[in-house]
Amino acid sequence: MAKRDVAWTDPLFGYMxxxxxxxxxxxxxxxxxxxxxxxxxxxxxxxxxxxxxxxxAYGLQFHTSRT
Structure with a gap:
């Protein structure tokens, strides 16, 4: 799965x-x-x-694979 351009400045997704x-x-x-x-x-x-x-507000349709 790939991060989209808008996610680079998002507080939740920006560091990913x-x-x-x-x-x-x-x-x-x-x-x-x-x-x-x-x-x-x-x-x-x-x-x-x-x-x-x-x-x-976020909507997610995936699960992380790391514990």
Whole structure:
């Protein structure tokens, strides 16, 4: 999964590397982002992996692979 351009200045995603090592093992997917949402990270199979809404609410569709 890769971080999108807008994520570089985000307080949550800004420090993360360009390519994020995450697990994706779900069936449901976010097809459309809510109006006004900013895409933070995307992947090949599931393009809407993380988004931010109104500057402080986040939606995530992945799991970290590190403990």
């Amino acid at each position: 590397p360009m390519v994020l090592d995450v697990m994706q093992f779900h069936v449901d997917a976010i097809d459309r982002l809510p109006p006004g949402a900013e895409l933070m990270a995307s992947g090949y199979v599931y393009p809407n992996q993380a988004f931010r809404l109104n500057g402080s």
